[in-house]
Amino acid sequence: MSMTMAEKILARAAGLKETEAGTIVMANIDVAMTHDLTGPLSVNSFQKIGVEKVWDPEKIVVLFDHQVPADSLEAAQNHIFMREFVEKQEINNFYDVNEGVCHQVLPEKGHVIPGEVIVGTDSHTCTHGALGAFATGIGSTDMAMVFATGKLWFKVPETIKFDIEGELGKHVYSKDVILDIIGQIGADGATYQACEFGGETTRNMSISERMALCNMAIEMGGKTGMVEVDEKTRNYLKGRTNKSYEVFQTDEDAESLSTMYVDVSDLEPQVACPHNVDNVKPVGEVEGTPIDQVFLGSCTNGRLEDLRVAAKIMKGKQVSSKVRMLVIPASREIYRQALDEGLMNIFVDSGALVCNPCCGPCLGGHVGLLGPGEVSLSTSNRNFKGRQGSPEAEVYLSSAAVAAASAIRGEIADPR
Ligand SMILES: CC(C)[C@H](C(=O)O)[C@@H](O)C(=O)O
Ligand code: SF4
Incomplete structure (x- = not known):
C-alpha cells in the first residue's frame, strides 16, 4: 500500500504494517x-494518575527555556519542582x-532521530520534523499518560506536500517562504495535516532553514512539519547521535496526499502584520x-545562520536610538559559535x-516585554495580541535580515 511519510512512521510506532489517514x-x-x-x-497530572515511576526515564527530556534564569518567584518554584521530579525519576536528559x-x-x-x-x-515541537521525524505538540494531561505508559493515541493525519520550487532572491529566506505560504492558505489552511516540505528549494535549504519551515507548520494548523531525510540530514546527525535510524519517504501515489505548488523565484521579503500570523504582506507595503x-x-x-545574516547587515552600524534590539541565541552552542565568529562583538558594538x-x-513571559502602544x-x-507583553502593543514578524535592517533604520526596512 502506498503511504505518506507520516503514515509510515505512525504505523511503525504502532507496530503495524500499514495504516491510513483517519485511522x-x-x-x-x-x-x-x-x-x-x-x-x-x-507532572501534576502524572502524580494524580498514581503511578510511581515514569515508563522510561531515558526517553524523557526535561529542559528549562521559557523563564531562564527565573524571572519571578513562581518561575523559581517551577524550576525547583521540576528539578525534584527529574531527580526522583532519574531522568538523565x-x-x-x-x-x-x-x-x-x-x-x-x-534527541531527534529520523523516523x-x-x-x-509545546506546540512548536513540529520543528523536529525537519530531520524526518514525526514530531508534534501535545497537552500536559496527554503527557502525563505518556509518562505513565509510553503510549499515546493519534488520528493519523493526511499529508499536504508543499512543492517549493525556484531560487530564492537576495535576502529572501525560508522564513519568507513559510510566511508566504501561511499568508496564502491562512492560519487554518492546513488543519490537522502533516505539512511536508519538499521540492528543489527545500532540498537546497540548510537544516536550520528547514527547521524554520517546520517550526511554523503549527501556525497554519498543521499537526506536524516534515522534510525528507537527505545527505544534509545525515551530516547534521553525524557526531550528534550514534543511534541507527530508519528513513521513510512519501509515496507519490499515497491516497491521503495532496500537493500545493509554491513558486518562490519572485518572492520578496515578507512580514506578518498585527495581530495574526496569516496577515502577511511584502515588506514594501509596511516599510x-x-x-x-x-x-x-x-x-x-x-540560529547561527540568522545571527550571521543579521551581523553582516549590522557590522559597523548603530542600532537606531529609537529602537531597543535584543539578540537572543537559541542555544548555548549557537551562542558559543557566534562568539567564536565575532558576531557578538558586532551586536554589542552596534548597541x-x-x-x-x-x-x-x-511569548511575553520573560525579558524584554512591550509596553502599551x-x-x-x-x-x-x-x-x-498581548503575545510579547501589553495587549495594546503590536508585533510584526519577519526574517533576521528584515529585523537587522529595521533595527538600524528605526523603522521596518527592506534589507535589500
Ligand atoms: C508555553 C508553551 C505551551 C507555548 C507553546 O505551546 O507553544 C509556547 O512555547 C509558545 O510558543 O506559545
Ligand atoms: S516561546 Fe517562542 S521561542 Fe519559546 S518555544 Fe514557544 S515559540 Fe519557541
Whole structure:
C-alpha cells in the first residue's frame, strides 16, 4: 500500500504494517519532551494518575527555556519542582537554565532521530520534523499518560506536500517562504495535516532553514512539519547521535496526499502584520512603520545562520536610538559559535543587547516585554495580541535580515 511519510512512521510506532489517514493508532513514543512552563502541569497530572515511576526515564527530556534564569518567584518554584521530579525519576536528559530553547537543543543534543515519534508539551515541537521525524505538540494531561505508559493515541493525519520550487532572491529566506505560504492558505489552511516540505528549494535549504519551515507548520494548523531525510540530514546527525535510524519517504501515489505548488523565484521579503500570523504582506507595503523593539531570536530564527545574516547587515552600524534590539541565541552552542565568529562583538558594538539563550520576549513571559502602544519587529513565530507583553502593543514578524535592517533604520526596512 502506498503511504505518506507520516503514515509510515505512525504505523511503525504502532507496530503495524500499514495504516491510513483517519485511522486511530496507539503509538509507542520515542521521545517525550517537557519544559519549565508546561512541565509542572504534566507532572501534576502524572502524580494524580498514581503511578510511581515514569515508563522510561531515558526517553524523557526535561529542559528549562521559557523563564531562564527565573524571572519571578513562581518561575523559581517551577524550576525547583521540576528539578525534584527529574531527580526522583532519574531522568538523565535534563537541561537546566543554561542550554537554550528546547526546539534547538533537542536536535543539537541528538534527541531527534529520523523516523521516530517525538511529542512535546509545546506546540512548536513540529520543528523536529525537519530531520524526518514525526514530531508534534501535545497537552500536559496527554503527557502525563505518556509518562505513565509510553503510549499515546493519534488520528493519523493526511499529508499536504508543499512543492517549493525556484531560487530564492537576495535576502529572501525560508522564513519568507513559510510566511508566504501561511499568508496564502491562512492560519487554518492546513488543519490537522502533516505539512511536508519538499521540492528543489527545500532540498537546497540548510537544516536550520528547514527547521524554520517546520517550526511554523503549527501556525497554519498543521499537526506536524516534515522534510525528507537527505545527505544534509545525515551530516547534521553525524557526531550528534550514534543511534541507527530508519528513513521513510512519501509515496507519490499515497491516497491521503495532496500537493500545493509554491513558486518562490519572485518572492520578496515578507512580514506578518498585527495581530495574526496569516496577515502577511511584502515588506514594501509596511516599510517605514516606526518600531520600538527588535527581537532577533526564538526557535524560529535564533540560529547561527540568522545571527550571521543579521551581523553582516549590522557590522559597523548603530542600532537606531529609537529602537531597543535584543539578540537572543537559541542555544548555548549557537551562542558559543557566534562568539567564536565575532558576531557578538558586532551586536554589542552596534548597541544591541545580547541575552542568554532562552525564549526571551517571544511569548511575553520573560525579558524584554512591550509596553502599551509599543511596536515590535520579531523573528519569532507568533504575533497575537498581548503575545510579547501589553495587549495594546503590536508585533510584526519577519526574517533576521528584515529585523537587522529595521533595527538600524528605526523603522521596518527592506534589507535589500
Ligand atoms: C508555553 C508553551 C505551551 C507555548 C507553546 O505551546 O507553544 C509556547 O512555547 C509558545 O510558543 O506559545
Ligand atoms: S521561542 Fe517562542 S515559540 Fe519557541 S518555544 Fe519559546 S516561546 Fe514557544
